[in-house]
Amino acid sequence: MSPLSNELAEGVRRGDVRALARAISVVENGRPAAPALLAALFPYAGKSLVVGVTGPPGSGKSTLVDRLTAHLRRQGQKVGIVAVDPTSPFSGGAILGDRIRMQGHAADEGVFIRSMATRGHLGGLAAATGRVLTVLAASGKDVILVETVGVGQDEVEIMGTADVSVVVLVPGLGDEVQALKAGIMEIADVFVVNKADREGVDRVVAEIESMLSLASHEGQPPPQIVKTVATDDRGVDEVWAAVEAFRARSAGNGLLADRRRAQLRRQLEETLQDRLLTRAREAAFTPEELENQVDRLEARTVDPLAAAEEVMKRMGL
Amino acid sequence: MSPLSNELAEGVRRGDVRALARAISVVENGRPAAPALLAALFPYAGKSLVVGVTGPPGSGKSTLVDRLTAHLRRQGQKVGIVAVDPTSPFSGGAILGDRIRMQGHAADEGVFIRSMATRGHLGGLAAATGRVLTVLAASGKDVILVETVGVGQDEVEIMGTADVSVVVLVPGLGDEVQALKAGIMEIADVFVVNKADREGVDRVVAEIESMLSLASHEGQPPPQIVKTVATDDRGVDEVWAAVEAFRARSAGNGLLADRRRAQLRRQLEETLQDRLLTRAREAAFTPEELENQVDRLEARTVDPLAAAEEVMKRMGL
Structure with missing residues (x-):
């Protein structure tokens, strides 16, 4: 080194x-x-508790993360926060709107906050998140909160880097957003219904319960549902208690160990994929050679598979 | 074969x-x-015009795609539709809610509709979309419409498989959704402001214009902004005219050729990556061997990079 x-x-x-x-x-x-x-x-690394927080835009995730951080700090725990933000693919800059609220912790040495852009990461966003988590964990953080915006495949994969996944919903989301929930509902270990002072909170809880009643939990108790008004700090302690309860149970029955093994397996495969492609570039795939191959693809005289096999032959494979 | x-x-x-x-x-x-x-x-393949349609949930993308399809069919064009849906990571099934509206074209042999799940694709969703586009293009479709839900990195990458990108917005989105727009605004070749009979339409148009005035268009005219009420078929012809105008201009100035080259380059790299990993699995990375390596990672006696280098050595690299 x-x-x-x-x-x-x-x-x-x-x-x-x-x-x-x-x-x-x-x-x-x-x-x-x-x-x-x-x-x-x-x-x-490997000693921090990693908690993923996701949910649709406007559900108040940042406020919840902020209040959870305050709660953890009162317990003397060191906290890392990774906020994965939507990004302009051109400027590469993260949108920091909600982050500003987190500045209350800016002067606190026990809190480290980092925004990650969603674009341009080697091996994809989840792989980059995994690398950042290794660094934060090695720095001795007790808890790392990973906040993502949105409910797409990226978010599901990022939640795959967490030990415990918290999904935040709110009353009054439109129908299409309700449909989106199905994509994330099966990754939730704890549901939070935020803005619980709004009309419709019981309907959301009932919908979650009805979805959960259809799902198989493989012998596990169903995820807890916690109502919060994060802006007023209501229910935040209960969210953390639910996270702790899930952690304790999953540590006891082997689920946590399984998840961490799956994360390590993924890290290994991603690293291998990355190293192989780098080697291909060095050995047989110079920029000029790449453009020659693209010329042939453009003329449709060769297909991508045949071109790839040719590169591998030159690597000695 | x-x-x-x-x-x-x-x-x-x-x-x-x-x-x-x-x-x-x-x-x-x-x-x-x-x-x-x-x-x-x-x-x-390579002869179809591929048009990506994206935008936040609830913006009416499916209705617009439906009406564009009817418009194209009246011109006698053969249409392929790829709808990329959020998916449950466990069940693997796509949510078909909005798709039902497309059934008006189900009996029409000139239209082929396919929903794609967002999970579990070899090499990622954008790569899988590229493969599906190759098949549809080879079947002789004149136009292929690719509809995605959401505004994350996946969507931006999927739009990278399109010749022309249409971004659909609506009046009255919340602040956070407005912020999300920044991630997709720079990929838009045509903006559609749908539900233009609602209050606030002029404000959305003004916001887009103000964002565009800040962006560099590298000598290109700025993207057109078209107001629609897709449910009433208002403005749909204008959307297609804007797409055609963009296509004609980008074919003339080399932009379309550049995009298609970039797509082919990406396809080649993805294919190569996939083949290399398959080879690694065959040669040196049996399921048992993988678990042995994961055991060592778990014990933290080896790190992912060192484990990957070991596999490569065994591949003879």
């Missing part, structure tokens, strides 16, 4: 905020120093 | 609906016959 990676890894281990910020940038963007840095930090 | 793939490819080329449905299942799910089938169809 280079002296630079070494110094950075040590800074992360000490919980140094500037080292942490730099290390996350290195692994998020897949810079050349990333593999060595991750290798140095990996032995110290 | 096996006789079966051959027969299937011929059926697709004839536009046979059952062959088309089977062939799409084969390539969508990455079945063993997929590579040979895609190789057989690839020479005949």
